[in-house]
Amino acid sequence: MAALLQTRLTISYKDKTVLREVCLEINEGEVLGLVGHSGCGKSSLALAVLGLLGMKDGKVTGSIRWKGEELLTLKESAWLKLRGKEIAFVPQSPLSSLNPALRIETQLAEAWKLHQSGGKQECQKAILAALENVSLPAEKEFLRRYPSEISVGQAQRVLIAMAILHRPSLLIADEPTSALDAITQSEILDLFSHLNRKLGMSILYISHDLPSVASICDRIAIVNDGEIVECAPPQQIFFAPTHAFTRRLVAALPSMPQMPEKRRGASA
Ligand SMILES: Nc1ncnc2c1ncn2[C@@H]1O[C@H](COP(=O)(O)OP(=O)(O)OP(=O)(O)O)[C@@H](O)[C@H]1O
Numbered sequence: 001m002a003a004l005l006q007t008r009l010t011i012s013y014k015d016k017t018v019l020r021e022v023c024l025e026i027n028e029g030e031v032l033g034l035v036g037h038s039g040c041g042k043s044s045l046a047l048a049v050l051g052l053l054g055m056k057d058g059k060v061t062g063s064i065r066w067k068g069e070e071l072l073t074l075k076e077s078a079w080l081k082l083r084g085k086e087i088a089f090v091p092q093s094p095l096s097s098l099n100p101a102l103r104i105e106t107q108l109a110e111a112w113k114l115h116q117s118g119g120k121q122e123c124q125k126a127i128l129a130a131l132e133n134v135s136l137p138a139e140k141e142f143l144r145r146y147p148s149e150i151s152v153g154q155a156q157r158v159l160i161a162m163a164i165l166h167r168p169s170l171l172i173a174d175e176p177t178s179a180l181d182a183i184t185q186s187e188i189l190d191l192f193s194h195l196n197r198k199l200g201m202s203i204l205y206i207s208h209d210l211p212s213v214a215s216i217c218d219r220i221a222i223v224n225d226g227e228i229v230e231c232a233p234p235q236q237i238f239f240a241p242t243h244a245f246t247r248r249l250v251a252a253l254p255s256m257p258q259m260p261e262k263r264r265g266a267s268a
């Protein structure tokens with residue numbers, strides 16, 4: 001597998017360093033989990049990879065290579081072409097991420113127009129295909145609804161549809177199930193797994209909940225104290241962790257999570 005994304009980055013806010021020399025590699029078609037406690041810097045890393053850390057007055061140094069090209073020196077005009085098209089983002093809180101005043105269709109069409117210049121028919125076709133891919137009703141009636149007229153789970157699917165409209169190579173999902181009930185959480189996890197298999201999309205799946213990511217990740221990177229302390233397939237993380245922090249994390253779990261057969265043999 002060729003590396004899509006390679007990072008070696010240090011992230012700080014004012015005089016506080018949040019992440020130090022964090023090296024991550026995501027390969028084509030791979031699902032990489034990024035797990036760590038609240039405040040350890042997971043969202044900051046996601047924003048850095050999306051070129052958005054400046055919005056929060058954060059500073060990133062080091063290197064972020066995308067398909068071999070250095071992103072840290074990219075101009076904003078180049079970021080605008082890449083962000084949302086090649087690297088897309090699924091945020092944490094679905095309802096607050098949608099505009100309550102606009103119909104679902106308008107919001108999806110706006111996202112489509114950011115990177116496409118085709119006509120209305122082409123746009124409709126792309127939107128309906130995206131809705132089907134996230135198992136939402138590909139119907140006019142659904143598209144005419146406002147965010148207040150759909151469930152939180154459906155809102156999260158709309159955001160995922162928006163993120164995959166342009167068939168990005170990498171999807172970054174930042175705690176995408178934390179606002180959902182347990183059953184909807186599990187359905188959304190299955191959806192990410194389906195998108196990875198069906199569309200071959202790589203996924204950086206961020207979570208503070210180690211068991212929840214076990215079923216969909218090829219490898220899991222554990223963050224603690226500003227560093228990645230271990231990065232390995234779920235099988236190793238759960239049954240043969242090498243770092244003391246990972247061992248403590250696993251020992252604190254009430255039970256071992258289910259891991260599908262296909263992930264068990266994934267290589268590091
Ligand atoms: N704009 C900011 N200015 C100063 N410090 C910030 C800023 N944004 C985040 N931080 C700090 O950086 C650290 C990492 O924050 P970040 O949001 O990346 O953590 P996280 O791992 O995503 O947490 P959570 O699991 O709660 O979402 C935290 O200590 C946070 O308080």
Ligand SMILES: [Mg+2]
Pocket residue numbers: 042043044174
């Ligand atoms: Mg976060």
